[in-house]
Amino acid sequence: QDCCQPRLPAAALEHADCRGGEGRGHRLVTYQPLALSCPRRVTSVSAQGARKRRLAMAAAVGMGQQWVLVEMVQAFYEAPAYHLILEGILILWIIRLLFSKTYKLQERSDLTPKEKEELIEEWQPEPLVPPVSKDHPALNYSVVSGPPSHKIIVNGKECINFASFNFLGLLDNERVKNAAQESLKKYGVGTCGPRGFYGTFDVHLELEDRLAKFMRTEESIIYSYGFATIASAIPAYSKRGDIVFVDEAACFAIQKGLQASRSNIKLFKHNDMADLERLLKEQEIEDQKNPRKACVTRRFILVEGLYMNTGDICPLPELIKLKYIYKVRIFLEESLSFGVLGEHGRGVTEHFGINVDDIDLISANMENSLASIGGFCCGRSFVIDHQRLSGQGYCFSASLPPLLAAAAIEALNIMEENPDIFQILREKCKRIHKALQRISGLIVVGESLSPALHLQLEETSGSRENDMKLLKRIVDYCMNRSIALTQARYLDKEEKCLPPPSIRVVVTVEQTEEELDKAASIIREAAQSVLN
Numbered sequence: 001q002d003c004c005q006p007r008l009p010a011a012a013l014e015h016a017d018c019r020g021g022e023g024r025g026h027r028l029v030t031y032q033p034l035a036l037s038c039p040r041r042v043t044s045v046s047a048q049g050a051r052k053r054r055l056a057m058a059a060a061v062g063m064g065q066q067w068v069l070v071e072m073v074q075a076f077y078e079a080p081a082y083h084l085i086l087e088g089i090l091i092l093w094i095i096r097l098l099f100s101k102t103y104k105l106q107e108r109s110d111l112t113p114k115e116k117e118e119l120i121e122e123w124q125p126e127p128l129v130p131p132v133s134k135d136h137p138a139l140n141y142s143v144v145s146g147p148p149s150h151k152i153i154v155n156g157k158e159c160i161n162f163a164s165f166n167f168l169g170l171l172d173n174e175r176v177k178n179a180a181q182e183s184l185k186k187y188g189v190g191t192c193g194p195r196g197f198y199g200t201f202d203v204h205l206e207l208e209d210r211l212a213k214f215m216r217t218e219e220s221i222i223y224s225y226g227f228a229t230i231a232s233a234i235p236a237y238s239k240r241g242d243i244v245f246v247d248e249a250a251c252f253a254i255q256k257g258l259q260a261s262r263s264n265i266k267l268f269k270h271n272d273m274a275d276l277e278r279l280l281k282e283q284e285i286e287d288q289k290n291p292r293k294a295c296v297t298r299r300f301i302l303v304e305g306l307y308m309n310t311g312d313i314c315p316l317p318e319l320i321k322l323k324y325i326y327k328v329r330i331f332l333e334e335s336l337s338f339g340v341l342g343e344h345g346r347g348v349t350e351h352f353g354i355n356v357d358d359i360d361l362i363s364a365n366m367e368n369s370l371a372s373i374g375g376f377c378c379g380r381s382f383v384i385d386h387q388r389l390s391g392q393g394y395c396f397s398a399s400l401p402p403l404l405a406a407a408a409i410e411a412l413n414i415m416e417e418n419p420d421i422f423q424i425l426r427e428k429c430k431r432i433h434k435a436l437q438r439i440s441g442l443i444v445v446g447e448s449l450s451p452a453l454h455l456q457l458e459e460t461s462g463s464r465e466n467d468m469k470l471l472k473r474i475v476d477y478c479m480n481r482s483i484a485l486t487q488a489r490y491l492d493k494e495e496k497c498l499p500p501p502s503i504r505v506v507v508t509v510e511q512t513e514e515e516l517d518k519a520a521s522i523i524r525e526a527a528q529s530v531l532n
Contacts, residue, residue: 137472137487147172150510152484159484160515162505167340167451168421169510170411171371183406191399195388199399207405210412211376215346216356220378221387224400226365227253228393229375230333233363234302235261236390237331242298245279245328247271248497251308254333255496258302260392267496270310273318276301280326299328305337305348309488309499311446311453313341316352329360339369340451345415345422369415372408374400425451425509428516432507435520441531442523445502454488454502455523457531464492467501470530475503477526483519 149172152161193199212220234257287294342350365375445454
């Protein structure tokens with residue numbers, strides 16, 4: 001047998017029957033060869049096959065790499081722009097980190113005790129507060145002796161009081177003082193605890209009930225400090241992310257409340273409803289771009305009924321229209337207008353005949369017309385109850401002393417029994433407003449119904465400090481002639497929109513017509529003497 005012929009081992013043979021021809025059976029033999037060649041040729045054939053396989057694999061790898069490169073280029077063109085920009089920024093940042101310089105920490109050098117003492121002696125700390133001149137008005141205040149009622153004794157000199165916010169003359173009222181004395185005998189001086197910790201007295205609940213009925217609202221809440229009232233109420237409702245539209249002439253207490261709320265503040269020009277509507281329209285467009293965020297963002301309009309810094313009355317009817325058009329809430333600060341505007345002294349809502357339910361929250365202090373201390377908020381029950389849990393001034397400050405609550409209740413009684421007192425006050429405000437017109441060098445700022453007017457320089461000297469000195473000379477001139485006036489005070493570095501320097505003239509029901517005319521005449525003389 002030839003060695004190149006395939007061997008046929010017995011195990012490889014298989015037998016099968018088949019039928020063919022005339023039906024006779026034949027035996028078909030099939031086999032599977034175990035080798036294709038003889039042993040001498042196996043090595044050379046295997047080597048050639050291996051080489052072919054390696055070449056084929058190399059070609060396949062090359063084609064695979066080429067295909068991957070094509071896919072990468074294609075993916076580069078199909079990728080979104082922001083994805084490419086982000087990857088580019090990351091690559092540049094990695095390159096910057098690789099090639100940026102490394103800085104070694106300076107070697108520590110131990111100082112001798114003598115050197116340490118010398119360094120300590122040379123070191124000068126930064127001042128805790130900025131330097132203040134000793135001539136600053138806040139450090140040179142006038143001293144009052146006796147009650148600051150109709151007549152006031154300032155630095156030992158008796159003057160007619162045109163400086164205190166005792167609009168209704170109740171500060172030295174006998175009925176109010178008697179009510180405070182009776183309360184003092186019953187409850188003592190203070191409370192020594194917040195409302196939630198044995199600081200709630202029955203007289204507090206009575207005052208809250210009386211204020212709610214007087215303002216014709218469902219409920220009210222009282223605070224022990226007037227400034228803290230609106231400053232605590234704002235952050236109780238408006239939080240981070242909410243939007244508050246505020247008049248740029250808002251008082252400092254409102255500004256502090258907005259700062260504590262951390263809300264998005266948008267200032268509109270003073271009493272300019274067109275500018276306010278512009279801001280509301282812009283916000284409406286922003287809300288349409290992001291409706292999901294708009295659904296959880298609360299929006300407020302915050303105004304004063306009678307502005308402390310300008311003496312202007314807010315256009316409440318127009319504000320109500322904008323409220324319902326743009327779906328916002330209105331907070332109304334009425335510290336100056338409460339007990340002044342309206343037939344019964346209920347404020348700017350009564351003055352314009354606006355339904356009090358159209359206002360979401362009304363805030364005012366009791367330190368002006370009621371001649372007491374503290375403040376209050378009033379509105380719907382669910383709105384007020386929220387402050388009992390979130391109003392910081394309510395939750396953490398000692399409650400209002402009972403004697404001051406009793407004095408405020410008696411002042412409310414007088415206001416309800418004598419509604420004519422508000423008409424008398426308005427007539428006197430109009431009289432002094434008219435008498436102060438056309439004073440050379442000064443302009444009158446404020447409504448004729450405002451009991452707190454401002455006198456500003458007609459032409460500034462170019463320096464705020466010099467303007468204040470000129471106004472101070474006018475105040476001193478009047479003081480020497482028994483007319484007590486005061487300059488409006490502001491924290492210059494903290495005010496959002498710092499008002500111009502001014503002299504504040506306050507009208508009360510106790511001042512007679514002769515005294516009003518005398519004050520106007522002396523102010524005119526002072527302006528001519530100082531400014532001309």
